[in-house]
Amino acid sequence: MALIVQKYGGTSVGSLERIQHIVSKIQETKQKGHDLVVVVSAMHGETDRLIQLAQKLSPQPDAREYDALVSTGEQVSTALLAISLIAKNCPARSYTGQQIGIMTDGYYSDARILDVKTDLMKQELAQGRVVVVAGFQGTSTQGDVTTLGRGGSDTTAVALAAALKADECQIYTDVDGVYTTDPRLILEARLLPEIAFEEMLEMASLGAKVLQVRSVELASHHHIPLRVLSSFHPGPGTLVTSEDKMIQKRTVSGIAFSREEAVIALAGVPHFAGVEGYILGKISDAHIEVDMITQNTVGKNTIDLIFSVPRKSYMAAWNIVTQLAQELKAASVSNNHKVVKLSIVGIGMRTQTGVASTMFQALGKVGIPIQMITTSEIKISVVIDEEHLESGVRAIHQAFELDKLPHKMQISMAETGS
Ligand code: ASP
Ligand code: MG
Numbered sequence: 001m002a003l004i005v006q007k008y009g010g011t012s013v014g015s016l017e018r019i020q021h022i023v024s025k026i027q028e029t030k031q032k033g034h035d036l037v038v039v040v041s042a043m044h045g046e047t048d049r050l051i052q053l054a055q056k057l058s059p060q061p062d063a064r065e066y067d068a069l070v071s072t073g074e075q076v077s078t079a080l081l082a083i084s085l086i087a088k089n090c091p092a093r094s095y096t097g098q099q100i101g102i103m104t105d106g107y108y109s110d111a112r113i114l115d116v117k118t119d120l121m122k123q124e125l126a127q128g129r130v131v132v133v134a135g136f137q138g139t140s141t142q143g144d145v146t147t148l149g150r151g152g153s154d155t156t157a158v159a160l161a162a163a164l165k166a167d168e169c170q171i172y173t174d175v176d177g178v179y180t181t182d183p184r185l186i187l188e189a190r191l192l193p194e195i196a197f198e199e200m201l202e203m204a205s206l207g208a209k210v211l212q213v214r215s216v217e218l219a220s221h222h223h224i225p226l227r228v229l230s231s232f233h234p235g236p237g238t239l240v241t242s243e244d245k246m247i248q249k250r251t252v253s254g255i256a257f258s259r260e261e262a263v264i265a266l267a268g269v270p271h272f273a274g275v276e277g278y279i280l281g282k283i284s285d286a287h288i289e290v291d292m293i294t295q296n297t298v299g300k301n302t303i304d305l306i307f308s309v310p311r312k313s314y315m316a317a318w319n320i321v322t323q324l325a326q327e328l329k330a331a332s333v334s335n336n337h338k339v340v341k342l343s344i345v346g347i348g349m350r351t352q353t354g355v356a357s358t359m360f361q362a363l364g365k366v367g368i369p370i371q372m373i374t375t376s377e378i379k380i381s382v383v384i385d386e387e388h389l390e391s392g393v394r395a396i397h398q399a400f401e402l403d404k405l406p407h408k409m410q411i412s413m414a415e416t417g418s
Contacts, residue, residue, distance in 0.1 A: 002167040004029060007039040007157035011174040012231040013077045014044035022231060023084050026130060030090060035125045039135045039157040040081055042073025063108035067147045074134035082132045092130040102138035104146045111146035113138060116163035154215035162222035169224050172231040177238030178210055180402040181255040186393050190405035192253060194239040194246055199253045202345040202379050206256035243347055251348035251355055252400040255393055261341045262314035263371060263383060264321050265306040268331025279305060282320050288313040292374045306372060308383060311337055340389045343381040344396060356380050362399035368392050
């Protein structure tokens with residue numbers, strides 16, 4: 001007998017039929033003799049609907065009231081699920097985050113969980129009930145309702161699993177697990193049987209939207225095995241786990257990409273010590289985040305500085321840079337906002353050599369010029385023209401033989417916000 005925390009996302013509770021479908025899945029788990037805590041998201045589209053309501057009344061809704069409002073979506077789905085379970089003779093009770101005692105800090109809309117009380121859940125489990133808990137919400141030390149940021153139900157599930165020392169935390173969603181790359185772009189994408197916490201964190205922060213980043217951090221910190229699986233198709237899904245527990249270590253586990261990038265280049269800037277800091281300081285003063293940076297010292301007296309910024313901040317960054325170019329007497333400024341960042345992620349990179357060259361050669365063979373490169377311990381990123389995204393991902397996917405992984409993919413839509 002095990003203690004399992006299951007989380008069902010917005011599409012998994014998106015209609016009454018789907019809720020009934022989950023009831024049968026929960027009953028299956030119960031019949032195996034397991035204790036079960038179930039976390040649910042709001043019904044698909046509900047959180048977005050609530051946010052729009054608030055915005056119609058105020059462009060900047062009061063933060064406390066905003067959380068009081070958006071947390072209600074999860075209360076509807078938890079109660080509906082409990083009603084449906086009880087109607088099928090499966091003892092269950094729904095609880096809000098406040099009732100359970102999910103204590104958070106006071107940062108509305110982006111609160112962090114500080115502590116989770118387990119007494120009530122343990123009492124209910126001892127009575128043989130399924131405990132259904134509203135995801136995404138908690139209570140501040142002031143006693144106010146707080147929410148955990150978009151996608152926060154994942155984090156609720158992991159936090160409960162950690163507090164209860166659960167055997168596994170299962171995240172049921174509408175994709176079959178974590179793929180080598182986005183199956184909506186590349187048909188050859190393969191389901192990964194397992195992935196390390198660190199790889200998942202990189203993939204998530206690079207734009208893979210399967211899990212909220214914070215939930216992966218939390219699971220990694222508390223060594224909670226996380227399984228991502230589909231609530232619609234049977235299958236083992238993907239186990240997110242510690243590196244030392246992995247059966248097979250691949251050099252590269254996945255390819256992530258982001259279309260949110262833009263590149264700005266300042267060429268022929270007269271060189272003085274600190275010029276790079278001066279230029280990037282002006283950008284960060286405007287609260288624009290710089291991602292990748294390359295600097296060339298052409299000749300002796302001038303430098304070229306190329307950097308990437310989020311595409312949404314590109315106009316603001318461009319205005320600053322054109323002024324700086326005049327002030328510093330740069331030879332030229334240019335930009336390219338139709339670029340993408342393409343990254344390979346894998347813990348095997350730490351020990352293997354030749355990974356970067358394999359990636360660059362694969363791009364070279366299909367005629368894709370690389371504009372920028374950055375590397376870290378388990379990741380290599382390049383910036384390329386957006387028009388080459390698909391062929392670039394495919395070439396790299398083949399070069400690392402990711403299409404040779406055994407699992408057949410099943411196409412399904414990705415679960416976004418609820
Ligand atoms: N309902 C919230 C959202 O849409 C939380 C979640 O689904 O995890 O972001
Ligand atoms: Mg989600």
